[in-house]
Amino acid sequence: MIQSSDELDVLVIGGGPAGLATALRLHQYRLKVQVVTKRKQPRELVGDHLSVETSRVLHQLGCWNKFLDAGHLKSSGTRSIWGSNRIEFSDAISRPSGGGWYVDRLRFERMIEDQVNEQGIEMYNGTLIDVTSDSKGWIVQTDKAIRHVRMVIEASGKTSAFARKLGISRIREDRQIAHCTVYRSEKPAEFFAMIEAMESGWWYSSCLPGGLLSVILVTDADAASPWLLHKSSEWVEDTLSATVHTSARIRRHCGGARKIVSQNIVHLSSGRLEVTAGKDWIAVGDSAICYDPIAAHGISQALVTGRDAADAAADALSGDMNRLSQYTKRLDYSYTYYTNQRKRLYSVENRWPRSVYWMNRQRTK
Ligand SMILES: Cc1cc2nc3c(=O)[nH]c(=O)nc-3n(C[C@H](O)[C@H](O)[C@H](O)COP(=O)(O)OP(=O)(O)OC[C@H]3O[C@@H](n4cnc5c(N)ncnc54)[C@H](O)[C@@H]3O)c2cc1C
Structure with a gap:
């Protein structure tokens, strides 16, 4: 067990798209950040549609050229048979922003990992074991190390491993x-x-x-x-x-x-965390809100919430809590909007x- 006396600014728990996006953005603020994650099995990497809005955040994280070079397929739209036997077309050409991509998920996640490695951000395989708080932040114990950190990013996906240690439960939808x-x-x-x-x-x-x-x-x-x-x-x-x-x-x-x-x-298991942030921790991605796959925007939300949580964390570490409170309000608003849309979508189907x-x-x- 490594016990480091060297204090970290931020520890990110979880190395999926949300955790890695947060780490990349925190690094842009020159904060001392480390990622600890359980490795996913390739078979766990399901879900391939990336919405077009993702391009902006990939630019901001410095991954855009790598993304273009990876040969993902451009989407021309969706055909749905939903609510009747007719095929409905939703064409990308009719949307000013275009249609998104179908990605090789393993290649996509490796691309973000490569960017993290190239930036020299420390990342290791490990599992969260325990956490306690003190006057300076958190003492986080994983199966490999014990670290003192000022702030924690909860990015462990729908398991919400860190938030559960704080006794926060998930609202299951x-x-x-x-x-x-x-x-x-x-x-x-x-x-x-x-x-x-x-x-x-x-x-x-x-x-x-x-x-x-x-x-x-x-x-x-x-x-x-x-x-x-x-x-x-x-x-x-x-x-x-x-x-x-x-x-x-x-x-x-x-x-x-x-x-x-x-x-x-x-x-x-779609739903959300009851509480998505505290003064020295913030939840991102599926841990904060896990969408029904019909929404097909968990990956873009993982990247966007990662970027925004890092902005909020950088301010919070220097004593300004405004962006953190805006962040949690935006999550609440997105969740309400999404649940209404989801309900509308499922209520269209009355054939059975x-x-x-x-x-x-x-x-x-
Ligand atoms: C069937 C299906 C289809 C989908 N289709 C789409 C789609 O078309 N488009 C789309 O945008 N999204 C889709 N999604 C959703 C998308 O995959 C997720 O929203 C996205 O992976 C969330 O990223 P994340 O980083 O928040 O969490 P994850 O990708 O789950 O990453 C969490 C990481 O934390 C690690 N971890 C967990 N517990 C611990 C612990 N105790 N200690 C340390 N590390 C830990 C995990 O191993 C993992 O590496 C789909 C999901 C499913 C299941």
Whole structure:
């Protein structure tokens, strides 16, 4: 166990997009920052749509040229079959800001890590064990080291490991399960995402760089988990055969003999932390607010909240708490806006009035 007497300004707990964005921005203020993180397994890296608003924050973090060089696919929009059997088009061309990207998620996260390493920001693999506060800040114990820090950034994703140690609980909005498959595609990439609602949930599909097709089924955790956990492929195949457009897209790209590159089941627990900051700690990304994947903007929110929390932390460390209070107000506002939008979106689908999935989503607060 390393016990360093050398005091840090900020310790970031969690090295996903939110934690790394915070660390990069804090470094721009010349603050002494360190990142401690549990490493994610490549199979945990699901979710590939990056909204166009992300370009600004990638510029600010110094990652924009690396992002352009990485060969992610530009999005032309979304086709959705939601609320009726008709395909609705939402085209990027009709939006002044354009349409975002479908990213290779592993490459995307490595890109931000490379930027952190190039800036000389210290980062190590470790897990938060314990935390106590004193007059100067925090004493944080991980499985590798004990550090004294003035401020902590809670960036541990939906586990909210640090906030839970403070006794802060998460407000749970929903529990869903995602069954994620990546297939090898035999056809040129299509530049649109497709969302198709069905009786027990919805399907998302998109082409990824490197000749891949990502297909995700999102369904109710309580109703579907026995099936997904014990008989997943049988249940998923039955559910897929009930779709018109998603199954046709898979046939078009993969032919008869589908080649699976990876498959994973992810538990989704959307919601927010009851309290998102204190005078010497701030939550960012999924830890602060974890969105339903239908919103497809968890990654951009991770980067944006990371940047804004770092700005607030820099001020707070010099005694000015204004930006910190604006930060928490903005999170509250975003969450209210998002929950209203989400409710509206799920209430559009009335084709299966007896479906547990749709009834559960439509009665969520
Ligand atoms: C099925 C699915 C589809 C999605 N689709 C999209 C999409 O299309 N577009 C989009 O923008 N978003 C999407 N998302 C959401 C997106 O993946 C997340 O919002 C984003 O990863 C949040 O980043 P983060 O840094 O806050 O958290 P994370 O990426 O979860 O990173 C948290 C980090 O903290 C580490 N950690 C956890 N506990 C500890 C601990 N005790 N000590 C130290 N480290 C710890 C973890 O190992 C991890 O490295 C999707 C999510 C899912 C599940």
